Amino acid sequence: MIAPPPLPGDNRIGCVVDDLADKGWSWQPGLLPDTLLRALREEIETLDAEAALAPAGIGRDDAFQVDRSIRKTRITWLDDSSDAQRAFSAWAETWRQALNRHLMLGLFEFEACFAVYPEGGFYDRHLDSFEGARNRIVSLVVYLNDTWDAADGGALLVWPEGASEDAPHVATLVPEGGGVVMMLSETIPHAVQRTERLRYAIAGWWRVNPATDGIPIPIS
Numbered sequence: 535m536i537a538p539p540p541l542p543g544d545n546r547i548g549c550v551v552d553d554l555a556d557k558g559w560s561w562q563p564g565l566l567p568d569t570l571l572r573a574l575r576e577e578i579e580t581l582d583a584e585a586a587l588a589p590a591g592i593g594r595d596d597a598f599q600v601d602r603s604i605r606k607t608r609i610t611w612l613d614d615s616s617d618a619q620r621a622f623s624a625w626a627e628t629w630r631q632a633l634n635r636h637l638m639l640g641l642f643e644f645e646a647c648f649a650v651y652p653e654g655g656f657y658d659r660h661l662d663s664f665e666g667a668r669n670r671i672v673s674l675v676v677y678l679n680d681t682w683d684a685a686d687g688g689a690l691l692v693w694p695e696g697a698s699e700d701a702p703h704v705a706t707l708v709p710e711g712g713g714v715v716m717m718l719s720e721t722i723p724h725a726v727q728r729t730e731r732l733r734y735a736i737a738g739w740w741r742v743n744p745a746t747d748g749i750p751i752p753i754s
């Protein structure tokens with residue numbers, strides 16, 4: 535079990551909000567509650583054992599492809615079909631509301647997938663929001679392994695907004711269980727280094743209302 539390190543006043547919302555406003559990303563070790571971490575890890579292990587996770591693609595629907603030269607992961611979408619997933623959705627919803635309240639982002643809906651990186655898995659540098667679609671605004675990544683050593687690889691590398699392809703990354707985040715990353719999907723480049731062991735995570739995205747012709751889709 536990983537004890538959350540003390541943060542100034544333990545004001546996690548304040549820290550995340552300030553980080554997102556200042557630099558566009560935030561790393562919060564031990565932010566996911568332990569009970570949720572354990573339940574989600576059990577679920578991702580079971581799903582993976584049942585081979586429910588399909589190789590992940592890149593790009594939007596019509597451009598969907600499985601390209602192992604860019605990404606090697608297995609994913610399955612969350613659908614609120616278990617207690618653990620529903621508890622995770624409720625937890626994510628508290629963050630959606632907090633981010634909207636403090637940053638006025640207008641985050642509207644959330645989608646997330648379980649992601650298993652096998653040994654040798656990786657994800658090359660990318661942005662989470664696809665060109666031409668203002669769909670994903672804030673990315674959320676939650677790490678589900680129990681323990682993790684730097685020597686296990688699989689670190690998340692983060693670049694600042696606008697960094698060129700050959701610019702050095704500014705953070706190397708070790709995916710310790712319960713650690714959480716939030717970042718602006720449209721502007722923060724990031725990559726997953728080759729992992730030397732099975733790496734469990736949830737990757738999720740908050741999106742704005744996908745209104746067409748200026749007419750917002752009502753909340754059902």
Ligand SMILES: O=C(O)CCC(=O)C(=O)O
Nearest residue numbers: 657662675690726735737
């Ligand atoms: O697992 C991670 O650390 C990041 C995953 C990621 O970048 C993605 O799924 O878009």
Ligand SMILES: [Fe+2]
Nearest residue numbers: 660661662724
């Ligand atoms: Fe990403």
